[in-house]
Each structure stands twice: as C-alpha cells, then as structure tokens.
Amino acid sequence: xxxxxxxxxxxxxxxxxxxxxxxxxxxxxxxxxxxxxxxxxxxxxxxxxxxxxxxxxxxxxxxxxxxxxxxxxxxxxxxxxxxxxxxxxxxxxxxxxxxxxxxxxxxxxxxxxxxxxxxxxxxxxxxxxxxxxxxxxxxxxxxxxxxxxxxxxxxxxxxxxxxxxxxxxxxxxxxxxxxxxxxxxxxxxxxxxxxxxxxxxxxxxxxxxxxxxxxxxxxxxxxxxxxxxxxxxxxxxxxxxxxxxxxxxxxxxxxxxxxxxxxxxxxxxxxxxxxxxxxxxxxxxxxxxxxxxxxxxxxxxxxx
Amino acid sequence: xxxxxxxxxxxxxxxxxxxxxxxxxxxxxxxxxxxxxxxxxxxxxxxxxxxxxxxxxxxxxxxxxxxxxxxxxxxxxxxxxxxxxxxxxxxxxxxxxxxxxxxxxxxxxxxxxxxxxxxxxxxxxxxxxxxxxxxxxxxxxxxxxxxxxxxxxxxxxxxxxxxxxxxxxxxxxxxxxxxxxxxxxxxxxxxxxxxxxxxxxxxxxxxxxxxxxxxxxxxxxxxxxxxxxxxxxxxxxxxxxxxxxxxxxxxxxxxxxxxxxxxxxxxxxxxxxxxxxxxxxxxxxxxxxxxxxxxxxxxxxxxxxxxxxxxxxxxxxxxxxxxxxxxxxxxxxx
Numbered sequence: 001x002x003x004x005x006x007x008x009x010x011x012x013x014x015x016x017x018x019x020x021x022x023x024x025x026x027x028x029x030x031x032x033x034x035x036x037x038x039x040x041x042x043x044x045x046x047x048x049x050x051x052x053x054x055x056x057x058x059x060x061x062x063x064x065x066x067x068x069x070x071x072x073x074x075x076x077x078x079x080x081x082x083x084x085x086x087x088x089x090x091x092x093x094x095x096x097x098x099x100x101x102x103x104x105x106x107x108x109x110x111x112x113x114x115x116x117x118x119x120x121x122x123x124x125x126x127x128x129x130x131x132x133x134x135x136x137x138x139x140x141x142x143x144x145x146x147x148x149x150x151x152x153x154x155x156x157x158x159x160x161x162x163x164x165x166x167x168x169x170x171x172x173x174x175x176x177x178x179x180x181x182x183x184x185x186x187x188x189x190x191x192x193x194x195x196x197x198x199x200x201x202x203x204x205x206x207x208x209x210x211x212x213x214x215x216x217x218x219x220x221x222x223x224x225x226x227x228x229x230x231x232x233x234x235x236x237x238x239x240x241x242x243x244x245x246x247x248x249x250x251x252x253x254x255x256x257x258x259x260x261x262x263x264x265x266x267x268x269x270x271x272x273x274x275x276x277x278x279x280x281x282x283x284x285x286x287x288x289x290x291x292x293x294x295x296x297x298x299x300x301x302x303x304x
Numbered sequence: 305x306x307x308x309x310x311x312x313x314x315x316x317x318x319x320x321x322x323x324x325x326x327x328x329x330x331x332x333x334x335x336x337x338x339x340x341x342x343x344x345x346x347x348x349x350x351x352x353x354x355x356x357x358x359x360x361x362x363x364x365x366x367x368x369x370x371x372x373x374x375x376x377x378x379x380x381x382x383x384x385x386x387x388x389x390x391x392x393x394x395x396x397x398x399x400x401x402x403x404x405x406x407x408x409x410x411x412x413x414x415x416x417x418x419x420x421x422x423x424x425x426x427x428x429x430x431x432x433x434x435x436x437x438x439x440x441x442x443x444x445x446x447x448x449x450x451x452x453x454x455x456x457x458x459x460x461x462x463x464x465x466x467x468x469x470x471x472x473x474x475x476x477x478x479x480x481x482x483x484x485x486x487x488x489x490x491x492x493x494x495x496x497x498x499x500x501x502x503x504x505x506x507x508x509x510x511x512x513x514x515x516x517x518x519x520x521x522x523x524x525x526x527x528x529x530x531x532x533x534x535x536x537x538x539x540x541x542x543x544x545x546x547x548x549x550x551x552x553x554x555x556x557x558x559x560x561x562x563x564x565x566x567x568x569x570x571x572x573x574x575x576x577x578x579x580x581x582x583x584x585x586x587x588x589x590x591x592x593x594x595x596x597x598x599x600x601x602x603x604x605x606x607x608x609x610x611x612x613x614x615x616x617x618x619x620x621x622x623x624x625x626x627x628x629x630x631x632x633x634x635x636x637x638x
Contacts, residue, residue, distance in 0.1 A: 034442075143322035146615040148577035151595060155607055158599040159333050235448055239581055242450045243596060258451055265454055266462045273458075276451030283446040291442070 028296035035292020041285035049101040057083070058092035060099040060252045065090055069268050085270045087261065093270065096252035097278050103253045104234045104282060107168055111233035112226050114172035119179020120222065124210045126180065127187030134184070141177035149174040150236055157245045164247040167240045168233075175229045182225055186218030220297040227290035231283045238279050254279050308630050316619055323619075324377070327612040328370055331604045382609035387601050392609035396591065401484025402472060403583070403590030407575045409506055410514035415568065418518045422525025423560075426533060427552060437522060444519030449578055453512040453585040460508060467504050470587035474501045513582045517571040524567045528560040535559075562629075569625030573618050 030036055048055070058064075064086065071078045072085040084094040126137040144152070149171075156170035157163075190196060191214065199213045238255030240246035247253035249260055254275040261271035348356075357363045364372075376383065382392040421441075425434040461469045468474070472486045479493035487506070490498035532538060533556055541555045542548075579592035587593070591610065598606040 034439075139318055139322065142319045143326060146319060146323050146619050147611065148573045148580075148614065148618065150577035150580055151611070151614060154580065154596070154599060155330060155611060158602075158607065159330055231446065235446075238448055239450055242581070243584065245599070255448075255450075258454070262454065265458055269458060272451075272454050276448060276455065279448045279451065280443070280446060283448070284443060287442060287446050 025296050029292045032292040032295050034288040035295070038285040038288025038292065041281070042289060045101055045282060045285065046105065048098060049105050052098040052102055056092075056095035056098045057081070058095040060091065060096045061250055062092075063090045064092075069264070069271070071268070072270050075270075084274055085268075087257075087271050088264055088268075091250075093274055096257060097254070097274060099252045100254045100257065100275065100278065101282070103164070103247065103251065104238070104279070107164070107171075107237045108230040108233050108286070110168050111172045111175065111237070112230045114169070115175040115229055116179050116222065116226055118172070119176040120183045120215070122176075123180040123183025124187055124215060127184035128191065128206065128210050128214070130188075137180065138184070141180050144174065144177045147174075150239060153236060153240060154243065154245055157240060162245045162248060164237075164241075164251065164253065167237055167246040171233050171236050171240075174236075175233070178225055178229065179222065182221050183215075183218060186221060187214055190214045190217050223297060224290060224294045227286055227293055231286040231290070234279065234283055234286075305630070309627060312623055312626050312630075316623060320616065320619065323615045324374060324612055325370070327608045327615070328373055330611070331608055332366070377612070382613070383605040385598075385603055385606045387598075387603045387606075392606055393613075395594070395606070396610070396613050398481075398484075399589060399591050399594050401481070402486075402588060403576075403579050403592060405485045405487065406506070406509055406513060406582070406588060406590060407572075407579065409510040410575060410578075411517060411568065411571060413510050413514035414517035414521050414571070418521030419525050419564065422522040422564075423529055423552070423557065425522070425526045426529035429530065434526075438526070441519040441522045444515045445523070447515055447519075449512050449515060450581045450585055452515060453508070453582060456508050456511065457585070467508050468501075472502065472505050472589065473498065474505075477501060509582050509586045509588055512585070513575060513578050516574060516578065517568075520567060520571065520574075521564065525560065525564050528563045529556060532556045532560040566625065566629060569621065569628075572621045576614055576618065 058081075067079065067082060067086050068090045069088055070082050070086045070090075073080055073083050075085075078085065082092050082094070084092075084097070086092055087096070122137055126134040153167070153170040153174050156173065157166050160166035160170065187210075196209065196213055200209060204213060237246050238253070238258070241253050241255030242259045244259055247256045249256055257275040258272065261268075261275070265272045354363070362369065373383075380393060382396075384391050385395060388395070421437050425437040428434050457469055460467045473490065477490065477493070477495055477498045479489060479495065479498070482489050482492055486502040487499065490502040533552075535556075538551060538556050541551045546555075576592070579590060580596055581592070582588065583590045583592035584596050591614065595607065595610050595614075597603075598610065
C-alpha cells in the first residue's frame with residue numbers, strides 16, 4: 001500500500017501491484033457471502049435511487065383523492081396502478097419509497113463525508129503533533145462522546161431548527177469523534193515506522209508526512225468505520241424524522257413517512273410496514289458490506 | 305489501586321466541566337430572544353423585558369452567569385422548568401426510575417439471551433445454529449427500533465390483543481410510588497392483578513429497547529469465545545480430560561467475559577439514546593420522553609439540565625465499568 005510499492009512494477013508480474021491488491025481484496029471480500037449479497041443489494045438500491053424519476057409510476061407528492069389508503073395490489077381492494085398501495089392522503093407509496101432511497105443515500109454520503117473529513121483532519125493533527133494539542137482535542141472528543149449520540153443530535157437540531165440539513169450537520173458532528181480517535185491511534189502507530197522516518201530524513205515537510213506518507217496507510221479502519229457511520233446515519237436521520245425533527249413532511253424521507261403513518265398502524269399495515277422494511281434492508285445491506293470490508297481490509301482478521 | 309481510582313476520577317473533572325459548558329451554551333446559541341422564549345410572553349414593554357432579564361440574571365456577563373449556574377448545580381439546583389414551573393432535579397428523580405426500570409429489564413433480557421446464544425454459536429462454529437444466530441444478530445443490529453416497536457404493537461396489541469399499547473400500568477390501579485419501580489411497587493401494594501398489569505406493560509418496551517444490546521452482546525460473546533477457545537490453556541484443560549462443560553463453562557467463559565462486560569457497560573449510552581425512541585413510542589413516562597417533550601415545548605432549562613444529568617449518568621457508569629475492569633484485570637491498573 002506504500003507509494004514506493006506502487007511505482008516499482010516488476011516485469012515478472014502479470015498484474016500491476018494495484019490490480020493485485022484489488023484482486024486480493026476481492027478474494028477476501030467475496031469469501032464472505034453476506035458481504036457480496038449486501039454489495040449487490042446496495043448497487044441495485046443506488047440504481048433505483050438514481051432512476052427514481054424515470055421508473056416511479058407516480059409523482060411522490062401527488063395526492064389522488066379517489067385513492068386514499070388503497071392496500072397493496074395482492075390484497076383485497078388493491079389496484080394495479082398503486083402496486084404497494086397509497087397513504088392517508090392518496091400518495092403512491094412505491095413512488096415515495098423510490099424517492100426516499102435518494103434521501104437516505106444522500107444522508108449517508110453527506111454525513112459520512114463531513115464526519116470523516118473533519119475527523120481525519122483533526123485526528124491526524126492530534127496523532128502527529130501530540131502534546132497539548134492532542135490533549136485538548138481528545139478532551140473535546142470525550143465531551144461529545146459523553147452524550148448519547150441521538151440525544152445530542154436531537155437537541156442540536158432543536159437549537160438549529162428542525163429540517164434535513166440541520167439533522168445531517170448534527171449527526172455528522174456527533175459521529176466525528178469516532179473518526180478522530182481511530183485516525184489518531186493509527187497515525188500514532190505508523191509515525192515511528194521506518195518508512196516515515198526515511199521520508200522525514202529525505203526532507204518531507206510535516207504536511208506531506210501527515211497526509212501523503214502516513215494517512216494512506218491508516219485507511220483500512222477508517223473505511224470500515226465509514227460504512228458503519230453510513231448505515232448509522234441513515235438510522236439516526238430516520239429516527240430524527242420519526243420524532244419530527246428531521247426532514248419535514250411532505251418530504252418522502254422514510255423516517256418522516258413512518259411518523260406520518262403512525263396514527264394508521266392499526267388500520268393500514270402497509271403505510272407503516274413498508275418504509276420500515278426499506279430502512280431495515282438498506283441498513284442491513286450496508287452493515288453486511290461493512291463486515292466483509294473488515295474481513296478483507298483488517299490484516300489482523302485475515303486468516304492465514 | 306487508590307492511585308488508579310483517583311486518576312480515573314480526576315480525568316472526569318475537565319470532561320464534566322466541558323459537558324456543563326456545552327449544556328449551558330445551548331440556550332445562548334438559540335436564535336431569538338431568550339427572555340421571550342423563557343417567559344412565554346409574546347408582547348412585553350422594554351421595562352418588563354429588562355426586569356425579567358434581571359430576574360433571570362441574563363444582564364450579567366456570560367462568565368458570571370455560567371459560574372452561578374455551576375454554583376447552583378453544586379448545591380443541587382438545576383433551575384426550574386418553564387412549562388411546569390417545577391424544579392428540574394425533582395422532575396428528573398420522579399421520572400428516572402421509570403427509565404431505569406425499563407433499561408434494567410432490557411439489559412437483563414439482552415444478557416440472558418445474548419450470552420448463551422453467543423457461547424453456543426462459538427462452540428458450534430459454522431453450524432446452522434451459528435449462522436442463524438449471527439444472521440439474526442445482524443438484523444437486530446440494523447433494526448430501526450422505532451419501527452420495530454410499531455410492528456410489535458401491530459402484532460401483539462393490534463392483532464393478538466395480548467399486550468397494552470402504552471403507559472406503565474392500567475389506570476385501574478393506583479398506589480403511591482415507594483421504590484419508583486412499577487414491578488416492585490405493584491407487588492407491595494397488594495392489589496390483585498396490579499403486578500400482571502405492570503409486567504404486561506413492560507414486555508414490549510423491554511424487547512424493543514433490548515434488541516440492539518442483545519445483538520451486540522451476542523456478536524461480542526461469540527467472537528470473544530472463539531478467541532479464548534483457541535488459547536493454549538483451553539487446549540491444556542481439554543488434554544487433562546476435563547469435561548467439555550467444565551472447559552467451556554469454567555475455563556473459557558470466565559476469560560471471554562472480560563470484553564463482554566466492557567461491551568455491556570458501553571450499552572448504557574446506547575440504552576439512553578434508545579430510551580428516547582422507545583419511550584416516545586410506548587408513552588413511557590421516563591426521562592427519554594421527558595427530553596423529547598421538552599424539545600417540542602422549547603423548555604430550554606429542562607433541555608439544559610437534562611443533557612447535563614444524562615451525560616453525568618453515562619460518565620458515572622463508564623467510571624464504574626472502568627473501575628470494575630481494573631479490579632478484575634490487574635494488568636490495566638498500570
């Protein structure tokens with residue numbers, strides 16, 4: 001994974017080291033059947049989300065007044081125009097779920113990107129410089145970690161004002177300490193390795209040492225933590241939506257859909273069940289992938 | 305040991321000060337006029353505004369306000385709720401037993417099912433049982449628990465009519481709280497059927513709140529057990545001819561439990577976050593629902609005090625877990 005290794009291509013090898021690395025990664029990843037299933041599911045979900053405007057049978061916001069609480073097609077009273085039924089104001093649930101997939105994936109990407117970028121930056125600084133900067137940063141992270149994450153996110157959103165953007169900012173802030181801790185630990189263990197010392201002797205400055213020499217070798221645990229925070233962000237954003245503090249109605253976000261459906265739980269099972277299944281299956285697929293990534297990337301877990 | 309103990313306690317002091325600063329500054333970060341928000345009056349004269357500002361002590365410098373807030377907390381005064389006008393600490397202590405009872409039941413549920421499931425999955429590694437337990441654990445870990453709660457309500461309260469939908473006990477029963485734990489109080493009251501009612505109200509919330517800890521504990525137990533089972537001392541024990549029950553139950557399990565105990569300690573934060581959702585779904589009158597209600601009613605002194613109290617509890621439990629860990633495992637004391 002070091003830079004030196006990628007530049008010296010031995011003519012005896014058929015594959016370049018990077019491709020060999022990828023092949024090795026795929027070998028370990030594909031050994032975990034669940035991970036491959038998770039990956040396939042995730043790919044399908046991404047495609048569905050991207051194509052939502054083309055394949056959704058109806059507009060997600062359009063209310064059909066003549067079709068309120070129509071059950072799914074396989075149940076008595078179901079109609080073929082509304083495959084998964086309609087909600088209390090006559091909106092097509094399948095279309096809303098498809099558009100909801102866009103929101104959930106977007107939430108996962110944005111939260112993970114913000115939390116990871118900020119966390120890695122702060123963590124590299126703490127692990128590289130140590131001393132008082134490190135102490136201050138780690139105490140700050142301890143403070144954030146002293147609150148239950150959902151509670152802190154909930155109160156932050158209450159202060160910032162309810163809405164999807166503020167919910168994402170709050171969740172990213174709450175997740176960031178995990179990245180800081182991981183990066184710091186990885187940087188501290190890599191810092192004293194020979195290749196770093198060699199690079200320093202060769203005259204590399206602190207910025208280059210931190211981000212070009214050390215950081216690429218700390219990526220494995222960060223990627224695993226990234227998938228974990230991706231799935232948790234979807235769960236927490238849905239929870240905030242459910243509590244009325246995340247995306248606001250009529251946004252077809254899955255948690256918000258559940259909150260709107262709550263009063264119909266004993267009358268119309270499909271309005272409550274379907275968004276929840278969508279959340280569960282998405283989160284499960286990402287967690288399955290995460291397990292596979294951990295097996296493939298963590299050298300300690302590799303079976304010799 | 306004393307040095308270890310003092311070290312751990314001292315580290316908490318700056319963290320707690322930081323936590324209190326965060327909780328304190330929340331109310332000052334709000335957009336809008338805090339006086340209007342806290343007094344709940346829509347229109348007021350500038351004189352009245354200044355008077356309330358003075359009464360609330362908000363005309364003093366921020367640092368002085370913070371110091372007097374901390375001073376109050378050290379004397380046990382967390383301020384009063386804007387909505388109910390009750391002291392926050394008093395509200396907290398009336399509601400906390402409900403959350404504690406629910407959390408204890410949930411963690412017991414998770415431990416009683418999770419540890420045996422993890423142990424057997426490890427012993428029968430690769431078997432059908434192992435695969436189903438780990439599959440179920442991953443599903444449980446990925447579960448949106450607010451939806452899980454609604455599903456259980458549909459099934460057990462709606463279709464089967466076995467359990468009640470919300471609250472801690474039927475309105476038929478009334479008795480003064482002694483311990484605050486409904487299960488114990490209902491027994492002490494001696495009223496017929498009260499205990500059964502309390503227990504039936506507790507079942508669904510316990511399952512919902514215990515699901516994620518159950519999944520985490522089962523996974524952690526399995527991996528800790530697998531690690532221990534490949535150790536030399538387990539092989540020695542087997543070679544000595546000890547029964548499989550002794551090898552697994554006495555030699556392996558004890559050592560495998562060390563990381564599991566840490567995991568259980570870490571679930572406290574997870575439980576308090578889960579309590580927010582679980583209590584909202586089942587209208588359980590505990591601190592989770594209290595916090596959500598306060599957020600909606602914009603009862604900022606309560607949010608501020610509640611954040612501080614909840615963070616304090618988590619820090620205290622983590623300290624206890626740390627100390628227990630130090631007692632069990634002498635190596636980490638140094």
